[in-house]
Each structure stands twice: as C-alpha cells, then as structure tokens.
Amino acid sequence: MRAEEYEVEYALADIDSLVFILKYLPFPEPFDPLCHVDGVNRLLAECADERGVKTTEHRGLLVARKE
Numbered sequence: 529m530r531a532e533e534y535e536v537e538y539a540l541a542d543i544d545s546l547v548f549i550l551k552y553l554p555f556p557e558p559f560d561p562l563c564h565v566d567g568v569n570r571l572l573a574e575c576a577d578e579r580g581v582k583t584t585e586h587r588g589l590l591v592a593r594k595e
Contacts (some may be wrong), residue, residue: 530591541580543572549583 540546546568550559561568575581 529593530589532589534587535584536587537582537584539579539582543568546571546581 540549547561550561550564550568553559571581
C-alpha cells in the first residue's frame with residue numbers, strides 16, 4: 529500500500545476563475561456572486577497580486593493492491 533499527500537499551489541488569474549471555484553466550494557451557504565460581491569471585492573483587494581489570487585489545493589493519493 530502507498531499513501532501520499534501534498535499541496536498544489538496555483539493562482540486564479542481572473543475573476544471568472546475565482547467565481548467558478550467559489551461556487552463549488554462547500555460553504556455553509558451557497559455562494560452567489562451577486563450577493564457576495566463585497567466579499568469578493570475584499571478578497572481581490574487583500575489577496576491578489578500580479579498573478580491573481582494565490583491558493584493551494586490539498587491532494588491525496590492512495591494505492592492499494594489486492595493480494
């Protein structure tokens with residue numbers, strides 16, 4: 529058996545990519561760009577740089593073989 533975990537860093541370079549990701553994350557309430565425009569604008573103002581909004585994704589790999 530083999531188990532690995534790692535983080536993948538990437539940047540969301542445009543607003544469309546950011547909204548796409550936010551719509552499918554498991555938030556307590558559904559994300560709506562029109563209702564949450566203030567939060568999106570604050571995120572862009574505080575977290576974006578020349579590459580966009582930097583984030584990470586946690587990934588896991590599990591390989592098991594039947595004996």
